[in-house]
Amino acid sequence: MIGWQDGRVVYDAFVLLSFGGPEKPDDVMPFLRNVVRGRGVPDERLAEVAEHYMHFGGVSPINQQCRDLLAAIGDEFGRHGIDLPLYWGNRNWQPMLADTVAQMRDDGVETALGFATSAYGGYSSCKQYWEDIAAARKAVGPGAPKILKLRQFHDHPGFVEPNIESVRTALASLDESRRATTRLVFTAHSIPVSMAKTAGPTGGRYNAQLEETARLVHAAAAADLEYDLVWQSRSGPPQVPWLEPDINDHLESLAEKGVTDVVVSPIGFVSDHLEVIWDLDNEAKDTAARLGLGYARATTPGTHPRFVAMIRELVQERTAGASHTTLGTLPTWDVCPTDCCPPPQRRGAPS
Numbered sequence: 001m002i003g004w005q006d007g008r009v010v011y012d013a014f015v016l017l018s019f020g021g022p023e024k025p026d027d028v029m030p031f032l033r034n035v036v037r038g039r040g041v042p043d044e045r046l047a048e049v050a051e052h053y054m055h056f057g058g059v060s061p062i063n064q065q066c067r068d069l070l071a072a073i074g075d076e077f078g079r080h081g082i083d084l085p086l087y088w089g090n091r092n093w094q095p096m097l098a099d100t101v102a103q104m105r106d107d108g109v110e111t112a113l114g115f116a117t118s119a120y121g122g123y124s125s126c127k128q129y130w131e132d133i134a135a136a137r138k139a140v141g142p143g144a145p146k147i148l149k150l151r152q153f154h155d156h157p158g159f160v161e162p163n164i165e166s167v168r169t170a171l172a173s174l175d176e177s178r179r180a181t182t183r184l185v186f187t188a189h190s191i192p193v194s195m196a197k198t199a200g201p202t203g204g205r206y207n208a209q210l211e212e213t214a215r216l217v218h219a220a221a222a223a224d225l226e227y228d229l230v231w232q233s234r235s236g237p238p239q240v241p242w243l244e245p246d247i248n249d250h251l252e253s254l255a256e257k258g259v260t261d262v263v264v265s266p267i268g269f270v271s272d273h274l275e276v277i278w279d280l281d282n283e284a285k286d287t288a289a290r291l292g293l294g295y296a297r298a299t300t301p302g303t304h305p306r307f308v309a310m311i312r313e314l315v316q317e318r319t320a321g322a323s324h325t326t327l328g329t330l331p332t333w334d335v336c337p338t339d340c341c342p343p344p345q346r347r348g349a350p351s
């Protein structure tokens with residue numbers, strides 16, 4: 001067996017867990033149907049989102065970003081003597097996690113560490129990855145390896161520092177003479193209010209973590225500016241309340257208040273995938289232009305070396321049983337309680 005002993009558990013593989021995205025036009029609708037299975041997202045919304053993907057030739061950047069990240073993780077592990085085979089499986093598109101888990105079983109993997117491409121707690125960002133693992137193992141059946149997801153990392157310096165750096169870079173591209181009326185706007189994926197209420201063991205964890213990350217990035221990158229945390233990429237039927245305000249509405253109210261320029265920092269995401277390049281680089285940017293606001297979008301961590309080092313550190317934290325490296329004050333843990341972050345109520349056809 002490949003791997004190493006930490007005195008408690010032997011991990012013999014690493015698996016990257018992600019969302020998945022289409023890589024050609026014919027993938028788009030089946031991918032979207034996988035994402036919204038049983039969730040009551042109206043067809044009009046799906047058709048609209050399909051157009052966003054078609055705008056980029058039906059190709060989401062997220063899968064290539066995962067390939068690049070996995071290659072960088074391999075280099076990083078190699079430099080630090082971590083000899084674990086690397087795998088990658090998605091929730092919604094090929095390579096699907098169940099196929100990856102079957103391959104891992106065939107390769108003799110017994111217990112893997114999984115890294116999900118989301119920093120936060122809550123159903124979509126955390127719990128659903130645990131569910132993905134359980135469903136994939138069930139599909140594979142006897143001999144399926146155990147997979148333990150690495151912890152949430154919203155306030156790890158390896159996540160916060162690349163965001164600080166990119167906010168500074170974005171800010172430097174704006175007109176210095178208008179700095180006093182420049183605003184820092186953090187964004188994250190909106191989720192249903194009911195999902196936000198039940199995020200984490202005591203509720204509200206998604207918002208609390210995002211507020212903490214925003215505070216940490218703001219303090220280090222641009223403490224003289226005012227800042228806000230707002231939401232993007234709302235889905236779901238209009239009668240269901242989701243977190244507000246939307247970034248576009250927020251830009252309107254900022255312009256009314258006399259703000260002249262904005263730096264938008266999508267701290268809710270780890271890579272510049274489609275929700276970032278469509279919703280921010282197209283929609284929000286157009287809104288800013290219409291309002292006459294200067295606009296700069298900060299990049300996400302992607303394959304930033306500090307971010308990649310964080311992934312290696314999270315593995316070492318786990319295998320050495322070391323204490324968690326955190327910049328904030330919210331509690332962290334390795335394994336989530338089983339009863340936190342319940343799934344949203346399913347509507348329409350069961351999956």
Ligand SMILES: CC1=C(CCC(=O)O)c2cc3nc(cc4[nH]c(cc5[nH]c(cc1n2)c(C)c5CCC(=O)O)c(CCC(=O)O)c4C)C(CCC(=O)O)=C3C
Nearest residue numbers: 019021035039049060062118124125189235236273274275
């Ligand atoms: C919290 C959160 C994250 C961040 C955490 C994480 O990263 O995991 C995230 C990431 C992403 N969301 C993505 C895409 C989509 N999300 C959708 C729909 C939804 N997202 C939700 C939440 C989140 N989503 C929710 C509650 C829904 C409603 C339906 C449901 O309950 O599932 C839909 C359906 C159509 C629509 O937008 O209405 C699409 C296409 C992509 C891929 C982008 C690419 O292709 O590059 C990524 C990384």
Ligand SMILES: [Fe+2]
Nearest residue numbers: 124189233275
């Ligand atoms: Fe989403």
